[in-house]
Amino acid sequence: MSDNKKYYYLKLTDDFFDSDKMIILESMQDGYIYSNILLKLYLRSLRNDGKLMFNNRIPFNSTMLAQVTRHSVGDIEKAMEIFQDVRLS
Secondary structure, eight states: OOOOOOOOOOOOOTTGGGSHHHHHHHHSTTHHHHHHHHHHHHHHHGGGTTOOEETTTEEOOHHHHHHHHTSOHHHHHHHHHHHHHHTOO
């Protein structure tokens, strides 16, 4: 049986979740939600060389990201703000 899926690789250091940034992120109220969003966005960006793009031409907006990550628009917008503040983006 052939496997027709594409596989991508994401390099994370073995102390990724022990880094100061991730400890701060996960210590926040709803931090585990933001951690989950961050990993989903990292994985989604692998398809387009690190860019969050829909079909190679249209950048994702917060509504689209909410749909593909299965989180609320408010959570996505708050997460993006936090990622910029903590310099995770």
